[in-house]
Amino acid sequence: MDPVEPSSTSPDWSDEHLLRAPHSGYQRLLADAPVSWSSALQAWVVVSDRLVRDLLVDARLSAQGPMAFMAMLPPEESARLAELREFYGHWMVFSDPPLHTSLRGRVLPDWSPSRTACHRPLVETMVADAVRPLVGRECDAVEELARPLANAIICAILRIPASDAALVAGWAADIIRFIVTPRPLVELGHAALASVRELRGYALERVAEADHPLHAVLDLGPTAVTATFAQFLTGGSDPLSAALAGTIDAMAGFPEQWRRVGGTGEVTVAGAVAEILRYTCPFTLAPRIALAEIEVGGRRIAAGSSVLLLLSAANRDGARFPQVDDLSLGHPSSGQHLTFGRGAHYCLGANLTRLVLEEFVAHLTGSVEVERTGPAQWLPAFGLRSPAVLPVRLRARTRPADPGRPPLVPAPRTPTGLPGSVGRIAAPGGPCLRPTEDPEPGGFV
Template identity: 30%
Template structure:
């Protein structure tokens, strides 16, 4: 398509024009990694969504879908909108990094896999992550969170991200899988490599180092799976190995690789977003501490208001139309959950953080349809436990004076990098 259309006046941050022959709206300057957008994406996303539910971003070389109905439609039709694009690097990696990544024997299994193969993996993973196994994590999460809080509760101050929100979800998901907790720091560092390669804009050197890190991570997981074949335990990985669908080692390695990443970065961000928005409104934190039945609604509202996964990807398999825009086969799409979750027609007064919002559970943060997040129950459980413990153990919890957290420059994962807080210590 032609992209060189002139600029429309009137928009503060991003100009939107129409492509002369197709009429497709174009947001010429849209850059989800630009500092202003990373700091607060919502004003720009709302403005763009109001102009059109689907538009083209030359900087991303992708169509961005901001309308709630349009995203629902896409997620419900995996035959037309393939998931294979979901985990690919956002920007083409340099040749050296591309070569390393191409050599990774990863099998697409979950969020980047289409039916019919997806059905086989999803069924195996669903039974391995049974509600019983997830519910069985409650005492583990409570013990780990308590241990972490014990380290700083008496100080009366801490940065809650490194002290609690960063380590806890990793320790939880690694315990669920059966990965040695002593390796948690290494695994977290490898996951950070993947985050940057697939959803960020790393420098050439960083791309190569990160690609090498992903290679090491894959080899580590492969050795772990081989070890469990020899000496089985009673964890999620053992159930995948014992599954009647006879998954191969590369398939199980790829499943564990996917899960060990999906299961913590997202939840770290949710804990940060939730706590940030509760503490920014001090009356709300008091209400929650006095009535814990409000926690579940607050978690849903945090997912809606400040989505931990603000954007996710698809690619069209055939020519189709979305929101009045014709898309050729092979069109790459960015689904802006964060924009759809603030659509006024679906969520009245969308810019108000309302923990009693009746339909907050319609938020799209966990996706929908055949790829609906398998860890949603676990993420919700972790939030419930952490908020309860913070309310019990950190009296008068509040943001540190002047706290203004930064966010990671990343397309798909959003949460505060720091959350300095104060309370009445001993």
């Protein structure tokens, strides 16, 4: 039974049309019901920037949101998928201390700003190799550019050979597809469980390599290793692909703004990326569970209730951001977006995502114009915002290099391509070995 009567403004999140274009629903909630109960989601939905920002660091909320999601399954199916529940419960993004503290502490050094910067030469090469064959012709920017580029980058960093990329991508798709639907679908749950079981041996073999960026979790056991590997795999490929595709969509939709980026323009590449992240927000929500009865925005939320913090709605809150549904490159408020969350669960892949988008934006604004050749089609997903099809044409142009681009960190180039062999990212003993301290700007609170 619903704890309250649904608000008349509460959108029907089971509606595929709304899932493909959710921003009208966001604005309705922001205006009339910043905290509302959704019958379709069996959860409280929080949308305002102020409330989402505060609740992301509220100790009264547990990050084990998928547990409430899976609790909506019929009891017999919930029992059959108990192994899957344990698997998701070992993801850092879905765990609480002490497990979260232990997992994050082990892998944080390899995803710090200085360590991540070592990947810039590799990413620069991979971006150029991915874009080059598409210039001068029409293409689907999702299937031919964003998705293969994102997959290639994360496979390189996780030491997955190109020959295994398609196999691993299939496992990752099954694992993420189950948890981005408004309600759990039994058939997707069983597909995810089958892929988890197949991924387990593969992940253990990869992570056993002493220089693997996830090697430090090996002593926590097979479930923790598989879950951590899967989290970086899916968190690196799906949202990064969505961000890359969203960047292309934004370039096609706001061409006049992109002429201001880089070179002699008034907007830096880093500033443009901050606004892209606000505008696209690929992972749209942070699921939580109330550990105690709390009051949020004048609504009383009972202990044990599911609470969904809509990051993508907070990023469209006019109380903080101007022209919320338009791109506003270079606006000072862009860097205040919540796309990566906040606090102890701040996205570990934030540095890598920014680096990839910086190289992508610098390359595109310096070498091509993007024009639509057909309408974009968006996925009807709740937790992931991404085009499914994005027909565009890339036209070559000449433009001076951007003097404001971040400098390349000296590191050996790794021969790569799409597809191509995946080598080591940094030479043993080189300048990019694990630092002992390198805090994320903005910090973990």
